[in-house]
Amino acid sequence: MDVLAWLLDSDPALRWQVERDLAGAPPEVWEATRARVASEGFGARLLAAQDPDGRWAGGAFFPAGFRGDEPQPWTATTWSLNALREWGLDAAVLGDTAGRLAANCRWEYDDLPYWDGEVDCCINAWTLANGVWLGADVAGIADWFATHRLPDGGWNCEWVEGSTRSSVHSTLNSLKGLLAHEKATGGTAETREARRGGEEYLLERGLFRRLSxxxxxxxxxxxxxxxxxWHYDVLNAASYFRDAGRxxxxxxxxxxxxxxxxxxxxxxxxxxxxxxxxxxxxxxxxxxxxxxxxxxxxxxxxxxxxx
Structure with missing residues (x-):
């Protein structure tokens, strides 16, 4: 089986990354494929599902009308932005989406403003990454991570319920958000220190072992x-460390x-x-x-x- 040829026969959202990172294609080739994300395949279909007010499915983390009597849906604004960003969509294609979300989108938790984030580490991490991608002011969320690390070095979305032990899931997602912020802005001394400390939390465990x-x-x-x-596994974690160059x-x-x-x-x-x-x-x-x-x-x- 020619695995590279099989991978290249893909939606533009994947193909451009294969061209750049595995096939060694010159920039003019993979950049042209990347531009097609906005007009073909997965990217175009997801863009077409955006609401006029900037949201997807009428909600921030959950779609409008979600009552909790079904499995977690993956159609609301945060999940849709995550996908488009990870597929390499040019943020300019989304136009004034950041402004429309500031005006029209609030978190299901306490009706908080969208770009201010909320209390969940993973949600804040995705909002931080999506915010710097779209040009929203999310500096407050980056600072939030520096002040909400747990004593063992990582993060846990259940801190608000009193948890004092970090979670590998929450820590990895937090690191991804901080890395996106750092790549876009350089970060601050506090956010850089927080990210390095979170990396140590995972590395001390070899990415998959109990420290004890x-x-x-x-x-x-x-x-x-x-x-x-949101899921943690060693491939997801190792991909982060590759992206971080560590x-x-x-x-x-x-x-x-x-x-x-x-x-x-x-x-x-x-x-x-x-x-x-x-x-x-x-x-x-x-x-x-x-x-x-x-x-x-x-x-x-x-x-x-x-x-």
Missing amino acids: TGAELAPWVREFGYPMR RDERMAAAIELIRAARQPDGTWLQQRTDTGRVWFPVDVPAGEPSKWLTFFATRVLDWWDAR
């Missing part, structure tokens, strides 16, 4: 799935877990899918070879093996 016993955190550290959304030997065993999951034909399987409403599917069902996961895993291994 060295045992594996749970089976889900090996269960790779796309879209990744190689550390403490993640060597986690890298081997990723390598071991490669199938004989060079692909990686979809191992986890989320229930809940979506605008449309963007990857294969569980058990089938996933182009997205194969791309992420191949890119991580190429980066690691080039040390």
